[in-house]
Amino acid sequence: MTTATAAVAPHWDQTALGFLAHGKSTPAHxxxxxxxxxxxxLGHAARGLFCLLLGRRELIGTAEQCWKVAVASAQNAPITRRETAFVEALRAWLDGWPSRSADILDSxxxxxxxxxxxxxxxxxIRFVLGDATGMRRSIETVSKSYDANHPAYGYILGCRAFxxxxxxxxxxxxxxxxxxxxHAADDAWGLHAVAHVHDMTGxxxxxxxxxxxxxxxxxxxNNFGYxxxxHLALMYLDRGDADKALVLYDTEIRRDQTDDYRDISNAASLLSRLEIEGINVGGRWDELAHLSDQRAEDGCNVFADLHYLLALLNGGRRLGAERLLTSLRERALQQGDLARISKHAGVSTxxxxxxxxxxxxxxxxTMLTAARGDLFQVGGSHAQRDVFERITIDAALRAGLSDEAEGLLHDRAHKRGAFDSFAERxxxxxxxxxxASLIMEDERLRATPA
Structure with missing residues (x-):
């Protein structure tokens, strides 16, 4: 890497290892x-990409400044092709094309x-885009370049697992x-990949x-711990222990009540699942709705928008929900990856x-199923997007569409690998x-004229 002093190297190594481990100390390194x-x-370009991954409107300006500093630094001291890729990837995302950003880095x-x-x-980046195939292709391309002698071997296995x-x-x-x-006892990503396997297989x-x-x-x-x-709360809910899920919500998942979209998403998703099961969640929506109202027009991430919307709707923030939905519709008319995702999946969902x-x-x-085939584009994992599957199935049942609901349940199980407790119920x-429908259609049970 190109740097004026070798003193950068140990801090950069710790930055890389921290990012791989989702460590809270990464920004300090x-x-x-x-x-x-x-x-x-390289450091400035990476910082800009880190900012964009956080999905916060106020950090777009910070990321733009990071790009400018990186470009100026590269002009003063020419950088390597690998480092240039980080700078170009940052520019591509700032221009509205995170998919191109990922392609540049893959190259x-x-x-x-x-x-x-x-x-x-x-x-x-491919995770944010819901590009599971791209994630798999990328990691398989490099897997043979790693063995137990590489300091990041365990983390690479974790990425491959996911x-x-x-x-x-x-x-x-x-x-x-x-x-x-x-190989890496603090590989939280690999740990959670195995948890995903247990979730998907019931x-x-x-x-x-x-x-x-x-x-x-x-x-x-960092907040990945929440x-x-x-995930642990979801498993307790699947086991039928809603009380334990709520305890985890209060003591761990919303312990710090941040407005990070990933934290809001965890919370809104869990509360929605609990309510579908008939659990009274009390006033827990209020806090999420208040924070989501302030993020209603961020427009950085459709996955985030849909979870903010869950909080706004369930927390009674009608005007905030309208602002968010209007933002989604307007964005769908623009250019870039967010516009495409908003048009194909965000607006209808x-x-x-x-x-x-x-x-x-x-x-x-009707509206949820219209977007169902494209919903993966909003990003996140199968487990995270499953809240929208559950709402769609619940809507079908409440509308009396039992055949349609059963079809969704079987398709969901096929994609997941098994029926879970939610599906069985x-x-x-x-x-x-x-x-009941057969009984109502039985002519023998109909009243006859006197």
């Missing part, structure tokens, strides 16, 4: 590197497969995630044991969530609705 060399172009990986931070950056899980290779995903932790008991036996693997985390707690909250369940079902409801 990066700032230490930049303080050693204020013209460290750089061809000549620099051992750069683990580069691998993780591609992985993170990519395998998101593309349905559950057995291989679990094996890779477990092996990764043998194995909540083993999932609970897996997470609860390894608390040290995510104790060091997400791991969220947002409208469906609004209709669901209003009690117009047939309309909600709804299939029983579908069966009762079918029997």
């Amino acid at each position: 990066l700032e230490a590197a930049l303080s050693e060399d204020p013209d460290f172009a 750089a990986l061809v000549k620099a497969p051992n750069d683990a931070l580069l691998v993780k950056m591609v992985h993170a 990519a395998l899980e998101e593309t349905g290779e559950y057995k291989a995903a679990e094996a890779a995630g477990r092996e990764g932790l043998d 194995n909540s008991e083993n999932g609970i044991s897996w997470l609860e036996s390894r608390p040290a693997s995510w104790a060091h985390c 997400h791991v707690w969220w 947002g409208a469906g969530l609004e209709q669901y909250r209003l009690g117009n369940y047939a309309s909600a079902y 709804r299939l029983a409801v579908c069966e009762r609705m079918r029997k």
